[in-house]
Amino acid sequence: MNTQLNLLGKRLNMAPRAHRRWLVVLMYVIFAALIEVWFSMDAPRVATWCLFGAVALNLVFMHLVGRSNEASDEREVKRWDHAYARAYPWLGYCLVFALFASGLTKKLTLISPSTNPALQAFEAQLPYMLLMAAGILYVSLPQAILLWTEPDILEAE
Amino acid sequence: MSENIGSSGPGESGLYNRIAVLRAERGIGRQDLADAVGVNYQTIGFLERGNYGPSLKLAFQIAEFFGLPVEAVFSTKPFRPLSEQVYGSRVVEAEMENRR
Numbered sequence: 001m002n003t004q005l006n007l008l009g010k011r012l013n014m015a016p017r018a019h020r021r022w023l024v025v026l027m028y029v030i031f032a033a034l035i036e037v038w039f040s041m042d043a044p045r046v047a048t049w050c051l052f053g054a055v056a057l058n059l060v061f062m063h064l065v066g067r068s069n070e071a072s073d074e075r076e077v078k079r080w081d082h083a084y085a086r087a088y089p090w091l092g093y094c095l096v097f098a099l100f101a102s103g104l105t106k107k108l109t110l111i112s113p114s115t116n117p118a119l120q121a122f123e124a125q126l127p128y129m130l131l132m133a134a135g136i137l138y139v140s141l142p143q144a145i146l147l148w149t150e151p152d153i154l155e156a157e
Numbered sequence: 158m159s160e161n162i163g164s165s166g167p168g169e170s171g172l173y174n175r176i177a178v179l180r181a182e183r184g185i186g187r188q189d190l191a192d193a194v195g196v197n198y199q200t201i202g203f204l205e206r207g208n209y210g211p212s213l214k215l216a217f218q219i220a221e222f223f224g225l226p227v228e229a230v231f232s233t234k235p236f237r238p239l240s241e242q243v244y245g246s247r248v249v250e251a252e253m254e255n256r257r
Contacts, residue, residue: 072197073196074215153199
């Protein structure tokens with residue numbers, strides 16, 4: 001795991017777990033804001049920029065934790081396996097909720113149709129938002145779990 | 158607390174070890190040890206703090222690096238301080254001599 005993050009020319013120390021947890025919270029707040037902006041502003045250009053933003057944010061995660069196939073030793077392989085094992089149930093929940101929210105499974109739908117126009121618009125977009133969230137979780141959640149769970153990192157000496 | 162002097166852990170791994178003591182004693186950096194046994198230096202840090210329990214292979218590699226039996230480096234019970242183990246019996250013998 002990389003212990004230094006260069007953000008706009010400023011070097012941030014990511015060795016302490018608390019710093020990494022703040023980063024993860026910040027990242028997902030930004031992800032949520034991007035999804036909200038995407039769906040609330042019905043403009044393809046905004047959508048494109050949001051997509052680029054999500055990819056850029058994910059690159060920050062990738063820079064810090066690398067890729068699972070780059071694990072250099074037995075502990076890292078175990079940590080990646082653990083992260084994937086914890087991440088995939090959440091991905092599954094997102095997809096299942098998207099299926100229910102989509103109304104494709106009429107008999108199983110959890111959300112009863114609303115009479116409020118604003119809520120109706122939200123209900124119409126909810127499956128797509130959940131699918132987008134599932135996509136973001138698919139590419140970022142294992143890395144986020146690693147950043148969140150890895151204890152404070154000691155210096156090489 | 159005093160039982161744990163001279164060893165790290167057990168932390169999450171449930172295993173005590175003397176890696177930090179042995180490294181300090183021989184002036185070996187985490188990176189040097191990591192290079193010698195083929196792991197990331199961060200893994201050595203996590204081992205020292207007991208955050209990670211090594212595989213049998215890695216435990217033997219580390220013990221071989223220090224030229225010690227594996228039970229001298231890793232244990233499921235707290236280690237006695239090295240100084241006490243090395244000099245403890247001599248101190249007791251010297252005290253017995255003095256009493257005579």
